[in-house]
Amino acid sequence: MRLFRSLSALLLFAMAASACSIEPWVMPYERDHIADPIMSFDRDPVSSSYIHHVYEAREGARGATGSAGGGCGCN
Amino acid sequence: MFRAHGHWRNRGLALVTLVFAFEAAFAAVLPEDRADVLYHSYDGGGVTIDGPSVLVRKQFAGKFSASANYYIDSVSSASIDVVTTASPYEEERTQYSLGLDYLRDRWMFNIGFASSKENDFDAQTVSLGISQDLFGDLTTISLGYSLGDDIVTRRGDEDFSDTIKRQHYRLGVSQILTQNLLLGFSYETITDEGFLNNPYRSVRYLDATSATGFNYEPEIYPRTRTSDAAALRMRYYLPYRAALHLEYRSYSDTWGIDADTVELGYTHPLDDGITIEAKVRSYSQGNAEFFSDLFPYEQFANFIARDKELSTFSSTTLRLGISYDILDGGWKFIERGTVNFVYDHILFDYENFRDLRQTTGLAPGAEPFYDFDADVIQIFISFWL
Numbered sequence: 257m258r259l260f261r262s263l264s265a266l267l268l269f270a271m272a273a274s275a276c277s278i279e280p281w282v283m284p285y286e287r288d289h290i291a292d293p294i295m296s297f298d299r300d301p302v303s304s305s306y307i308h309h310v311y312e313a314r315e316g317a318r319g320a321t322g323s324a325g326g327g328c329g330c331n
Numbered sequence: 332m333f334r335a336h337g338h339w340r341n342r343g344l345a346l347v348t349l350v351f352a353f354e355a356a357f358a359a360v361l362p363e364d365r366a367d368v369l370y371h372s373y374d375g376g377g378v379t380i381d382g383p384s385v386l387v388r389k390q391f392a393g394k395f396s397a398s399a400n401y402y403i404d405s406v407s408s409a410s411i412d413v414v415t416t417a418s419p420y421e422e423e424r425t426q427y428s429l430g431l432d433y434l435r436d437r438w439m440f441n442i443g444f445a446s447s448k449e450n451d452f453d454a455q456t457v458s459l460g461i462s463q464d465l466f467g468d469l470t471t472i473s474l475g476y477s478l479g480d481d482i483v484t485r486r487g488d489e490d491f492s493d494t495i496k497r498q499h500y501r502l503g504v505s506q507i508l509t510q511n512l513l514l515g516f517s518y519e520t521i522t523d524e525g526f527l528n529n530p531y532r533s534v535r536y537l538d539a540t541s542a543t544g545f546n547y548e549p550e551i552y553p554r555t556r557t558s559d560a561a562a563l564r565m566r567y568y569l570p571y572r573a574a575l576h577l578e579y580r581s582y583s584d585t586w587g588i589d590a591d592t593v594e595l596g597y598t599h600p601l602d603d604g605i606t607i608e609a610k611v612r613s614y615s616q617g618n619a620e621f622f623s624d625l626f627p628y629e630q631f632a633n634f635i636a637r638d639k640e641l642s643t644f645s646s647t648t649l650r651l652g653i654s655y656d657i658l659d660g661g662w663k664f665i666e667r668g669t670v671n672f673v674y675d676h677i678l679f680d681y682e683n684f685r686d687l688r689q690t691t692g693l694a695p696g697a698e699p700f701y702d703f704d705a706d707v708i709q710i711f712i713s714f715w716l
Contacts, residue, residue: 280467
């Protein structure tokens with residue numbers, strides 16, 4: 257929990273401090289591979305949510321199964 | 332007569348995960364309009380579960396995307412727990428969820444609601460999320476919170492009713508590292524408070540007065556649990572058009588369970604609209620502190636459990652998936668579609684949970700360890716609108 261708060265504070269700070277002033281080292285026109293559907297962390301949400309449910313019902317571990325966002329910005 | 336569920340602990344939890352699952356994956360772009368119709372089937376360890384799942388997502392007013400999911404589990408169970416301590420049963424679980432994404436500049440806001448009902452469990456969840464693209468859209472950061480309220484009852488016992496309150500705190504970072512490499516990091520803390528055990532399950536203890544040498548009493552779990560999970564994911568675009576996927580998750584909780592998950596996957600589109608996917612997943616965990624297959628005597632400790640899900644075990648999954656593009660040129664309001672088949676074969680291997688179907692001539696605690704295989708099938712059609 258403490259770790260979560262620390263990381264959240266760090267991320268909120270990053271969000272607040274960012275003015276997107278950093279020059280992207282992979283330019284938007286260079287992201288055709290990243291934008292390919294085969295590179296999606298979660299290509300079929302209806303399928304991945306089902307299989308996560310299958311595992312959660314039978315295993316002790318839980319959480320952090322999400323796709324964590326795409327971050328492509330190239331559509 | 333005791334009944335025994337195979338997936339009691341995580342019912343409400345699954346609902347919370349579901350709400351997260353349908354949140355927009357891309358922060359600065361609204362998700363595509365899409366409809367999926369899926370049939371799922373699980374068959375393993377004497378349990379069969381199948382049913383439909385329908386997911387629809389649609390943009391409106393230029394800044395919003397709404398999603399809705401309807402899901403059914405039809406369960407028929409004669410699991411190892413049921414066979415040894417209870418009676419086989421059938422039941423149905425119905426679940427629906429609604430979500431709304433709002434896009435403003437580089438910020439995405441999500442709200443969600445989900446509800447799951449069955450004859451002895453009622454769960455409701457609300458969730459909130461926010462995400463933002465940073466650094467020329469190379470980085471996406473997301474934060475999420477969910478609150479779940481469950482009501483637990485017990486069939487055949489009208490006097491019993493209890494509650495569970497669940498809270499999820501989630502953060503995620505997704506990072507474009509190179510033109511071909513995408514990284515993802517997820518961290519999630521979950522706290523549960525309330526009646527966390529299965530009201531039908533029991534533990535085993537040594538009893539010299541019993542003909543079998545052992546006897547059963549109801550299990551007792553702690554009423555609180557906090558878990559932390561962190562996962563690192565990587566997708567790499569290969570020199571030819573194909574993707575390699577690697578994932579590691581580390582898990583620990585206040586019940587003493589530690590677990591590791593490793594996944595390696597490969598996605599390969601062929602020329603004629605077919606995409607194949609193969610994956611290997613390996614999972615292993617240590618048992619909860621209060622787990623034992625056989626306690627020395629009755630009421631041995633404040634907390635006692637014999638759920639195989641809390642034992643020391645490993646599971647290995649082999650997956651093969653095939654997707655086929657249809658309606659390539661579109662049809663009426665449909666832009667394109669896919670037909671998909673996904674097969675997972677899962678092997679569960681328990682290291683300190685014993686198979687009590689085979690007790691003849693064996694002293695208590697000398698029975699073989701339990702293992703089983705499961706076949707999981709998904710068939711679904713997807714349409715982009």
